[in-house]
Amino acid sequence: MHSLLTPNATHDTNLTSWVASANVPHADFPIQNLPWGRYRPLGDRTGDDAPSWRLGVAIGDYILDARAAGVIDTDDLNTIMALPVQQRLQIRQQLSDGLKTGSAQEKAWSKLLTAQSQAQMGLPCHIGDYTDFYTGIHHATSVGKLFRPDQPLMPNYQWVPIGYHGRSSSIGVSGNNFKRPQGQTKTPDAPTPSFGPSKRLDYELELGFLVAQGNAQGSCIALEQAEEHLFGVVLLNDWSARDIQAWEYQPLGPFLAKNFASTISPWVITNEALAPFRSAFTRAPNDPQPLPYLDGQQNREKGQLGITLEVLLQTAQMAQNNEPPARLSIGRADQAAYWTAAQLIAHHTINGCNLQPGDLLGSGTLSGATPHEAGSLLELTQGGKQPITLLNGELRTFLQDGDTLILRGWCEREGAARIGLGQVQATILPA
Amino acid sequence: MHSLLTPNATHDTNLTSWVASANVPHADFPIQNLPWGRYRPLGDRTGDDAPSWRLGVAIGDYILDARAAGVIDTDDLNTIMALPVQQRLQIRQQLSDGLKTGSAQEKAWSKLLTAQSQAQMGLPCHIGDYTDFYTGIHHATSVGKLFRPDQPLMPNYQWVPIGYHGRSSSIGVSGNNFKRPQGQTKTPDAPTPSFGPSKRLDYELELGFLVAQGNAQGSCIALEQAEEHLFGVVLLNDWSARDIQAWEYQPLGPFLAKNFASTISPWVITNEALAPFRSAFTRAPNDPQPLPYLDGQQNREKGQLGITLEVLLQTAQMAQNNEPPARLSIGRADQAAYWTAAQLIAHHTINGCNLQPGDLLGSGTLSGATPHEAGSLLELTQGGKQPITLLNGELRTFLQDGDTLILRGWCEREGAARIGLGQVQATILPA
Numbered sequence: 019m020h021s022l023l024t025p026n027a028t029h030d031t032n033l034t035s036w037v038a039s040a041n042v043p044h045a046d047f048p049i050q051n052l053p054w055g056r057y058r059p060l061g062d063r064t065g066d067d068a069p070s071w072r073l074g075v076a077i078g079d080y081i082l083d084a085r086a087a088g089v090i091d092t093d094d095l096n097t098i099m100a101l102p103v104q105q106r107l108q109i110r111q112q113l114s115d116g117l118k119t120g121s122a123q124e125k126a127w128s129k130l131l132t133a134q135s136q137a138q139m140g141l142p143c144h145i146g147d148y149t150d151f152y153t154g155i156h157h158a159t160s161v162g163k164l165f166r167p168d169q170p171l172m173p174n175y176q177w178v179p180i181g182y183h184g185r186s187s188s189i190g191v192s193g194n195n196f197k198r199p200q201g202q203t204k205t206p207d208a209p210t211p212s213f214g215p216s217k218r219l220d221y222e223l224e225l226g227f228l229v230a231q232g233n234a235q236g237s238c239i240a241l242e243q244a245e246e247h248l249f250g251v252v253l254l255n256d257w258s259a260r261d262i263q264a265w266e267y268q269p270l271g272p273f274l275a276k277n278f279a280s281t282i283s284p285w286v287i288t289n290e291a292l293a294p295f296r297s298a299f300t301r302a303p304n305d306p307q308p309l310p311y312l313d314g315q316q317n318r319e320k321g322q323l324g325i326t327l328e329v330l331l332q333t334a335q336m337a338q339n340n341e342p343p344a345r346l347s348i349g350r351a352d353q354a355a356y357w358t359a360a361q362l363i364a365h366h367t368i369n370g371c372n373l374q375p376g377d378l379l380g381s382g383t384l385s386g387a388t389p390h391e392a393g394s395l396l397e398l399t400q401g402g403k404q405p406i407t408l409l410n411g412e413l414r415t416f417l418q419d420g421d422t423l424i425l426r427g428w429c430e431r432e433g434a435a436r437i438g439l440g441q442v443q444a445t446i447l448p449a
Numbered sequence: 450m451h452s453l454l455t456p457n458a459t460h461d462t463n464l465t466s467w468v469a470s471a472n473v474p475h476a477d478f479p480i481q482n483l484p485w486g487r488y489r490p491l492g493d494r495t496g497d498d499a500p501s502w503r504l505g506v507a508i509g510d511y512i513l514d515a516r517a518a519g520v521i522d523t524d525d526l527n528t529i530m531a532l533p534v535q536q537r538l539q540i541r542q543q544l545s546d547g548l549k550t551g552s553a554q555e556k557a558w559s560k561l562l563t564a565q566s567q568a569q570m571g572l573p574c575h576i577g578d579y580t581d582f583y584t585g586i587h588h589a590t591s592v593g594k595l596f597r598p599d600q601p602l603m604p605n606y607q608w609v610p611i612g613y614h615g616r617s618s619s620i621g622v623s624g625n626n627f628k629r630p631q632g633q634t635k636t637p638d639a640p641t642p643s644f645g646p647s648k649r650l651d652y653e654l655e656l657g658f659l660v661a662q663g664n665a666q667g668s669c670i671a672l673e674q675a676e677e678h679l680f681g682v683v684l685l686n687d688w689s690a691r692d693i694q695a696w697e698y699q700p701l702g703p704f705l706a707k708n709f710a711s712t713i714s715p716w717v718i719t720n721e722a723l724a725p726f727r728s729a730f731t732r733a734p735n736d737p738q739p740l741p742y743l744d745g746q747q748n749r750e751k752g753q754l755g756i757t758l759e760v761l762l763q764t765a766q767m768a769q770n771n772e773p774p775a776r777l778s779i780g781r782a783d784q785a786a787y788w789t790a791a792q793l794i795a796h797h798t799i800n801g802c803n804l805q806p807g808d809l810l811g812s813g814t815l816s817g818a819t820p821h822e823a824g825s826l827l828e829l830t831q832g833g834k835q836p837i838t839l840l841n842g843e844l845r846t847f848l849q850d851g852d853t854l855i856l857r858g859w860c861e862r863e864g865a866a867r868i869g870l871g872q873v874q875a876t877i878l879p880a
Contacts, residue, residue: 146577146617146618147616147617147618149704152701162700165700166700172699172700174635174642174696174697174699177633177635177641177642178633178642178696178697180697180700180701180704181701181704182613182614182701182702182703182704183613183614183615183616183704183708184614185578185614185802186577186578186617187577187578187666187802187803187804187805187808188666188801188802188803190666196666196667196801197667197801199800199801200799200800200801201799201800202608202609202740204605204608210608210737211605211608211609211740213740213741213742235618235619235621235627235709235710236627236628236878259800262800265605265609266605266609266611267700268603268605269593269596269597269603269611269698269702270583270611270612270613270702270703271613271700271701271702271703272613272701272702273580273611273612273613273614274796274797274799274800274802277614277800277802278666278800278801278802279666279801306641309633309642309644310644311644365705366705368631368632368705369630369631369632369690369693369705369708369709370619370627370628370630370631370709370710371616371618371619371705371708371709372618372619373618374618377618
């Protein structure tokens with residue numbers, strides 16, 4: 019088994035940090051996590067005079083300036099992503115040693131902390147290409163039923179990790195609000211399409227996998243090496259305009275229904291940090307076994323990620339009344355995904371397509387098997403036919419202007435320190 | 450009418466250059482063309498010691514170092530692409546003035562020429578995002594017949610400029626040969642898919658539109674401003690593995706069937722240079738008129754591009770016998786495209802999606818109305834059922850290892866100086 023997937027001293031549950039907020043129960047960023055992000059101090063200076071972006075590591079409620087700490091010598095995460103795995107493991111060990119209780123670095127490093135509340139977060143890296151997969155089999159089945167009642171799951175689904183290319187330029191980071199998209203839509207009974215703001219704006223709960231080292235064009239990444247090429251994981255909201263999608267998607271797939279905005283969480287949880295939360299990849303006895311290039315022992319034993327995912331909605335009315343967001347769903351990634359991240363990487367490169375450090379692979383919507391685990395309003399409302407009632411009595415079929423949608427994620431299991439993915443949120447602005 | 454679309458003194462048929470090869474009849478790069486490319490001198494030095502890339506303008510058989518000539522002050526075409534139109538028009542005028550017969554710059558600039566035969570061409574710019582459209586209505590109809598005999602043209606086709614996102618990382622420039630892709634395929638009667646090199650590797654004849662100034666996320670580019678956001682045109686070969694495509698493309702569109710390689714020509718023919726070759730955009734009386742955001746007078750009068758496109762194939766056997774490539778098809782872009790470049794830009798941004806300088810928009814396969822104008826082997830061989838016979842007696846249904854596929858393009862009409870797009874070629878290497 020690869021050392022990347024095996025817990026080591028940096029995962030020890032007894033480890034604590036001299037940054038006190040990292041030791042609070044249920045903290046997202048204890049010393050066992052150490053996620054990467056790109057930040058700059060909040061301040062009055064903007065434009066050319068704005069402070070420059072830095073690479074930081076989240077620890078409790080703070081951010082450590084990793085370059086100033088001497089752990090890395092770049093402000094470009096793509097450079098770190100391209101490093102060999104052994105170097106990534108060494109950097110993690112150095113960060114852990116420096117931040118742990120009793121560390122000799124405490125005095126020096128304590129001057130390099132910025133409170134997260136005093137920082138602006140940017141996109142963590144340059145995302146050259148964005149591919150969105152469709153690994154959520156319960157999602158694929160429920161949505162398939164709405165679009166194609168006669169054949170919800172295509173015959174290729176259980177053989178091919180279905181994916182398509184997305185738009186890189188419109189990927190934003192948590193807090194980047196955006197306008198409701200407008201476009202062409204057509205109801206089945208209308209003779210011609212009409213034009214206007216989308217009436218069926220939805221979210222999609224996904225994990226985003228960021229690529230580490232890439233591969234040369236014409237070469238493949240074998241499944242059993244694929245974990246080395248996964249740098250880390252973020253939360254991803256793949257906003258979708260269902261009415262635009264229904265009219266445009268045949269025969270080449272979704273386009274304007276998706277590319278107005280996609281939003282990711284600012285902290286990249288490294289593959290190293292996830293080692294204690296690996297789970298088995300299994301196939302139901304009646305399902306086809308993966309073809310050899312998508313099958314391997316390491317993937318079967320540890321391919322899945324035991325991440326809990328939660329969706330929350332705060333309407334404008336809730337915000338006005340200081341009410342907290344209401345939970346729309348909660349579920350587990352490894353119970354939703356039909357393919358693992360390693361399989362996505364192996365499949366993506368099997369034809370010689372070259373991945374590059376920082377490329378983003380979306381998991382697809384991770385809906386669980388039961389209705390309350392659904393990762394989109396399309397599913398929760400049965401295609402918009404059955405509005406859901408929120409805690410405060412408001413109804414929703416699709417997102418309304420002023421709605422704030424929040425995704426959260428975390429990993430916890432007996433015998434391991436809980437780590438969080440933080441959250442990604444954005445508010446819908448009027449068209 | 451926008452000055453960008455109106456011929457001016459730089460298009461004068463009487464203009465000649467002090468670079469003699471630019472004045473030869475049927476030269477691709479006379480002084481009326483002035484396309485941009487990125488080049489470096491051929492030589493023994495490679496790796497870190499290799500000469501750096503420069504921006505050049507093709508003139509006859511030579512390349513002018515545009516920065517050394519003082520016309521621009523960058524080696525990054527994306528920077529030029531982002532300039533306002535008036536500055537682009539001024540740069541063209543300066544280049545024309547300096548390269549014309551009798552110019553005062555002749556002595557100084559003649560030292561800044563590199564023979565094209567002594568230069569390596571790179572990708573002309575950084576392509577952040579690549580979108581492939583599907584504007585060839587004859588192609589969409591013939592291919593639709595093969596995949597969906599009951600409904601070749603989807604109901605949305607005449608309303609929506611259908612497009613999908615492609616892969617940026619694997620876009621190469623003419624001469625970048627690549628390996629035949631491998632992947633999953635499944636014949637209709639086989640119970641399960643099989644794995645191996647593609648047996649139905651094809652080309653697609655397209656134009657590539659490179660974006661000039663972009664738009665901010667959340668804003669739109671109106672149709673009548675869209676021409677300003679088109680920097681120029683290249684030839685684009687959208688290589689396609691038909692057997693992989695048939696098995697993977699439902700429901701989210703083509704993925705591994707396309708992203709192993711796409712190839713563009715090295716010289717960007719500017720929108721300015723194309724002014725004399727604009728033609729009318731029309732709709733058949735029985736076809737739906739475009740929705741208002743896709744309709745405008747300038748687009749109706751001058752939206753189409755009168756470019757002739759030719760496909761040639763040189764097999765390994767032809768190359769060995771020193772036989773020239775054989776023509777597979779010839780046709781006109783403006784008779785194949787159902788939507789104009791301006792309409793693609795307006796549509797792409799109508800939902801607030803942000804375009805960036807250097808983004809590539811593919812036209813889709815530009816097949817003419819008659820069989821010999823088809824822009825892919827899929828069409829020329831009726832879905833692989835009817836091999837074509839080449840001039841030397843060889844048969845082809847799909848591309849074989851060692852085949853070199855060449856696309857060429859040019860513009861000519863009475864009263865204007867002919868300009869060429871050059872060519873794009875690549876050879877298929879074994880899997």
